[in-house]
Amino acid sequence: MCDVYEHLSDAELVCRVQTGRNEAFDEIDRRYRPVLHRFLTRYTFCAHQAEELAQRTLIRGFEMIGQLESGEKLVGWLHRIAFRMVAAEGRKRRIASLDAEGVVEPVVVFADEVQRREERNNIWRIARNELSAEDCEVLCLRYRDDLDVTAIATRIGKKEGAVRVQLHRARKKLLPLFEKEFAEKSAR
Secondary structure (H helix, E strand, O other), rough: OOOOOOOOOOHHHHHHHHHHOOOHHHHHHHHHHHHHHHHHHHOOOHHHHHHHHHHHHHHHHHHHHOOOOOOHHHHHHHHHHHHHHHHHHHHHOOOOEEEOOOOOOOOOOOHHHHHHHHHHHHHHHHHHOOOOOOOOOOOHHHHHHOOOOOHHHHHHHHHHHHHHHHHHHHHHHHHHHHHHHHHHHHHH
């Protein structure tokens, strides 16, 4: 890997790859393979399967990088590709399959996935409507993109302590709204 790309932003890396400098994608792979692996493990419950899907996601991302629009977040785009890979895998396997010895393999389980996704979308809708753009961005980086406080601080140019305070205040503001939302939902 070339250290030249290590300090470039995601947008700069994407631009380099889109203009034919394919070695810049190595840095995208280095940055996002672990993030994709964690994301995919949540759906597959199997580290090996998550790694395989992360690899396929990155290959698909490389093939389709020309379609990534200016201003679109790379990590969100990769997560959408990964989720589509998971969905395709789930359709192929139809919940569970048996291996040669008749033991159930750990595979993607979608029984409540649609409901969970709907709830997540609702949570992000509430956050976008009720919080400042900065607070919403910090929450997205932490919980959607699964970045730690240090990475968030580096990404947005703030001190770690300031990021912790911002996260705390944003969560504190959202808590009563979520409690109200979910109380209404359970009353139905």
